[in-house]
Amino acid sequence: xxxxxxxxxxxxxxxxxxxxxxxxxxxxxxxxxxxxxxxxxxxxxxxxxxxxxxxxxxxxxxxxxxxxxxxxxxxxxxxxxxxxxxxxxxxxxxxxxxxxxxxxxxxxxxxxxxxxxxxxxxxxxxxxxxxxxxxxxxxxxxxxxxxxxxxxxxxxxxxxxxxxxxxxxxxxxxxxxxxxxxxxxxxxxxxxxxxxxxxxxxxxxxxxxxxxxxxxxxxxxxxxxxxxxxxxxxxxxxxxxxxxxxxxxxxxxxxxxxxxxxxxxxxxxxxxxxxxxxxxxxxxxxxxxxxxxxxxxxxxxxxxxxxxxxxxxxxxxxxxxxxxxxxxxxxxxxxxxxxxxxxxxxxxxxxxxxxxxxxxxxxxxxxxxxxxxxxxxxxxxxxxxxxxxxxxxxxxxxxxxxxxxxxxxxxxxxxxxxxxxxxx
Amino acid sequence: xxxxxxxxxxxxxxxxxxxxxxxxxxxxxxxxxxxxxxxxxxxxxxxxxxxxxxxxxxxxxxxxxxxxxxxxxxxxxxxxxxxxxxxxxxxxxxxxxxxxxxxxxxxxxxxxxxxxxxxxxxxxxxxxxxxxxxxxxxxxxxxxxxxxxxxxxxxxxxxxxxxxxxxxxxxxxxxxxxxxxxxxxxxxxxxxxxxxxxxxxxxxxxxxxxxxxxxxxxxxxxxxxxxxxxxxxxxxxxxxxxxxxxxxxxxxxxxxxxxxxxxxxxxxxxxxxxxxxxxxxxx
Numbered sequence: 001x002x003x004x005x006x007x008x009x010x011x012x013x014x015x016x017x018x019x020x021x022x023x024x025x026x027x028x029x030x031x032x033x034x035x036x037x038x039x040x041x042x043x044x045x046x047x048x049x050x051x052x053x054x055x056x057x058x059x060x061x062x063x064x065x066x067x068x069x070x071x072x073x074x075x076x077x078x079x080x081x082x083x084x085x086x087x088x089x090x091x092x093x094x095x096x097x098x099x100x101x102x103x104x105x106x107x108x109x110x111x112x113x114x115x116x117x118x119x120x121x122x123x124x125x126x127x128x129x130x131x132x133x134x135x136x137x138x139x140x141x142x143x144x145x146x147x148x149x150x151x152x153x154x155x156x157x158x159x160x161x162x163x164x165x166x167x168x169x170x171x172x173x174x175x176x177x178x179x180x181x182x183x184x185x186x187x188x189x190x191x192x193x194x195x196x197x198x199x200x201x202x203x204x205x206x207x208x209x210x211x212x213x214x215x216x217x218x219x220x221x222x223x224x225x226x227x228x229x230x231x232x233x234x235x236x237x238x239x240x241x242x243x244x245x246x247x248x249x250x251x252x253x254x255x256x257x258x259x260x261x262x263x264x265x266x267x268x269x270x271x272x273x274x275x276x277x278x279x280x281x282x283x284x285x286x287x288x289x290x291x292x293x294x295x296x297x298x299x300x301x302x303x304x305x306x307x308x309x310x311x312x313x314x315x316x317x318x319x320x321x322x323x324x325x326x327x328x329x330x331x332x333x334x335x336x337x338x339x340x341x342x343x344x345x346x347x348x349x350x351x352x353x354x355x356x357x358x359x360x361x362x363x364x365x366x367x368x369x370x371x372x373x374x375x376x377x378x379x380x381x382x383x384x385x386x387x388x389x390x391x392x393x394x395x396x397x398x399x400x401x402x403x404x405x406x407x408x409x410x411x412x413x414x415x416x417x418x419x420x421x422x423x424x
Numbered sequence: 425x426x427x428x429x430x431x432x433x434x435x436x437x438x439x440x441x442x443x444x445x446x447x448x449x450x451x452x453x454x455x456x457x458x459x460x461x462x463x464x465x466x467x468x469x470x471x472x473x474x475x476x477x478x479x480x481x482x483x484x485x486x487x488x489x490x491x492x493x494x495x496x497x498x499x500x501x502x503x504x505x506x507x508x509x510x511x512x513x514x515x516x517x518x519x520x521x522x523x524x525x526x527x528x529x530x531x532x533x534x535x536x537x538x539x540x541x542x543x544x545x546x547x548x549x550x551x552x553x554x555x556x557x558x559x560x561x562x563x564x565x566x567x568x569x570x571x572x573x574x575x576x577x578x579x580x581x582x583x584x585x586x587x588x589x590x591x592x593x594x595x596x597x598x599x600x601x602x603x604x605x606x607x608x609x610x611x612x613x614x615x616x617x618x619x620x621x622x623x624x625x626x627x628x629x630x631x632x633x634x635x636x637x638x639x640x641x642x643x644x645x646x647x648x649x650x651x652x653x654x655x656x657x658x659x660x661x662x663x664x665x666x667x668x669x670x671x672x673x674x675x676x677x678x679x680x681x682x683x684x685x686x687x688x689x690x691x692x693x694x695x696x697x698x699x700x701x702x703x704x705x706x707x
Contacts, residue, residue, distance in 0.1 A: 105618035116613040120631045130617040
């Protein structure tokens with residue numbers, strides 16, 4: 001499928017003589033030197049990435065890294081000095097002024113850091129602004145604006161004025177204004193940065209909820225890595241006008257492409273970001289309900305593990321059995337382990353954050369099973385997996401990884417698991 | 425003589441200006457005569473209409489309008505003030521002055537708004553117009569009276585011409601300021617939603633500039649009122665000519681009566697127009 005947005009070699013140089021800066025850029029000179037020598041400022045240089053339909057792409061970096069310039073190049077609020085910006089395969093930079101306005105009206109919605117609501121217009125007229133610009137009739141645009149306000153939870157406020165609303169509510173209006181015209185693409189420029197942390201978290205969740213329903217293509221700018229990791233399907237990391245790394249939140253965290261990214265990533269609360277799916281291992285021992293107790297016990301003995309997960313033939317997780325129970329069943333001469341299966345396990349989905357797992361692991365004596373949407377066992381997590389993932393951030397992480405990953409197969413799981421939850 | 429500049433003679437600035445004005449008088453005589461007819465006719469008609477009913481009817485109407493726009497206090501103050509003017513036997517002169525001021529202000533605003541908008545949107549035009557505005561405001565007001573006469577002859581239209589030139593700068597300046605004060609992010613937001621030049625101007629920039637523009641119009645009205653008094657020297661009539669007559673006959677009492685009448689009129693116009701600007705701001 002063709003990407004919704006393709007950014008190719010986009011460069012922006014501020015100043016009257018961009019060609020001078022281009023020359024120096026080709027010679028490999030940095031931003032500062034070019035500024036000193038020519039007086040031209042390199043906003044962004046040679047940026048390349050794609051955004052797929054329905055994806056949230058987060059562009060992040062410190063202030064002055066060119067991320068705001070970049071998002072404005074997408075709808076030509078800032079005219080790029082070179083490169084291509086393809087929206088649905090059409091180069092935005094080649095459009096006439098008239099066509100450009102048309103694309104902005106149909107395809108783009110934009111949300112601003114300081115909300116940028118029109119103080120002289122009521123909430124509903126603010127929300128309907130995009131449709132009004134398009135020439136939609138009053139009734140129709142008010143109808144759609146009210147729908148959009150309802151979507152962001154502001155129904156009933158349509159006749160108020162922006163100054164009567166709190167910051168969080170104002171930005172909801174900003175979001176509703178961008179959504180009302182039903183654009184394909186949302187450009188969000190530090191949209192939640194001006195809000196206080198609690199409201200900010202609410203807005204992030206709300207955006208994710210809305211996105212689950214609407215499947216817009218979203219380019220989200222932020223300087224906050226936590227926000228980037230929460231929202232982004234993929235993250236573009238920028239520094240000094242260049243792209244440093246592009247990848248999923250987990251890729252960025254687990255394999256930072258440079259010292260710069262690493263430094264960024266260091267103080268992130270990984271427990272919120274890493275998921276069960278990322279740290280799980282294969283289950284140490286498996287049994288089938290039809291297995292005899294003797295078979296099951298031998299497998300547990302081979303792996304030196306005190307319990308075994310029981311799965312159906314199609315992989316569906318049934319429960320688990322204790323090694324002690326299997327031994328008892330052998331004495332009672334039972335044919336299968338079906339009667340021994342315990343079902344008080346609490347399975348999690350692969351996208352469960354580690355923070356919840358830590359809590360669960362404290363309360364349970366068995367590994368936490370990870371199941372997919374069909375209930376099939378895809379892996380298990382024990383405490384050592386969590387600790388290893390969290391420790392992964394330290395400079396000497398190679399050594400630590402060796403410690404925990406010692407041995408083969410399920411070997412690395414059993415020892416710490418036992419220490420955390422002694423076998424009965 | 426000490427006045428003579430060495431080596432070269434006097435630069436004939438006044439000759440050039442005279443020649444220029446002569447040429448303009450000739451070249452635009454059709455236009456000026458047209459303006460003269462339209463505006464002169466307009467002023468005469470309005471004065472006639474306002475003078476036709478008994479004064480108390482007009483006073484009541486104006487007071488009601490002031491009440492509606494600016495509230496009870498201004499409404500009552502307007503009624504009392506105008507009744508006092510009637511009592512001083514200055515009613516006809518007041519009507520004449522009021523009409524002239526409103527006409528001059530209307531013309532000044534019609535010219536000032538587009539100039540101010542251009543200056544607000546274009547740096548080049550602003551650089552061009554600013555020194556001209558400085559010149560218009562610092563030039564002694566009397567000087568405008570002289571060229572007005574060859575253009576429009578003695579009378580109300582000449583007075584109005586001088587008044588428009590003298591009172592227009594604040595309206596232009598504050599329109600420029602109002603447009604430029606609109607936060608850049610709001611302009612950017614309207615750009616992002618695909619607004620074209622006109623939509624941006626009429627849906628965002630002008631509405632947000634209204635309070636500032638109204639402050640400019642208020643100043644224009646005040647300047648127009650002061651100029652209309654001076655313009656009595658070239659036949660503006662009204663309260664100004666009452667003052668002028670008092671000066672010529674050395675009758676301080678009459679002079680103060682007319683002067684107080686002008687103050688009352690100024691207060692009414694000021695309070696009412698200020699309120700129009702504030703109402704917009706409160707939103």
